[in-house]
Amino acid sequence: QVQLVESGGGLVQAGGSLRLSCAASRSIFGTFVAAWHRQAPGKQREFVANIAPGGSTNYADAVKGRFTISRDNTKNTVYLQMNSLKPEDSAIYYCHSAVSWGQGTQVTVSS
Numbered sequence: 001q002v003q004l005v006e007s008g009g010g011l012v013q014a015g016g017s018l019r020l021s022c023a024a025s026r027s028i029f030g031t032f033v034a035a036w037h038r039q040a041p042g043k044q045r046e047f048v049a050n051i052a053p054g055g056s057t058n059y060a061d062a063v064k065g066r067f068t069i070s071r072d073n074t075k076n077t078v079y080l081q082m083n084s085l086k087p088e089d090s091a092i093y094y095c096h097s098a099v100s101w102g103q104g105t106q107v108t109v110s111s
Helices: none
Strands: 004-007 010-013 018-024 034-039 046-051 057-059 067-072 077-082 091-097 105-110
Touching: 004 091, 018 034, 018 091, 018 105, 034 067, 034 077, 046 067, 046 077, 057 067, 077 091
Parallel strands: 010 105
Antiparallel strands: 004 018, 018 077, 034 046, 034 091, 046 057, 067 077, 091 105
C-alpha cells in the first residue's frame, strides 16, 4: 500500500497563502486520481479538489478560483496552492489517492 505524507500546513492570516504538498512513497499519480479533502472540528470530511491522471481537475465550489491543485510526477508529489485564505478554510487537510490517506496537515487561518 502506498504511503502519503502531507506537509506545508501552518498558521496564516486571512488573505494569505499556503502551499500544501503530498508526497507518495511510489509513483501512483500517473495512474490514480489524487485528491485533497479537509475536515474542520465538529464537521464531516469534505472534498476540496482532485486531479486525474490525464490532468483534468475539479474543485469544491467553496475553493474554486482560490485553490489550485497540481502535481509533479517526477517527484511523486501533488500540491495544493491555497490563496486568499479565509478563516473558514481552517481544517486538517488530507491527501487521498488509490486506497491510501495521508495523516493530514493542519491549516489555521486567523481573522
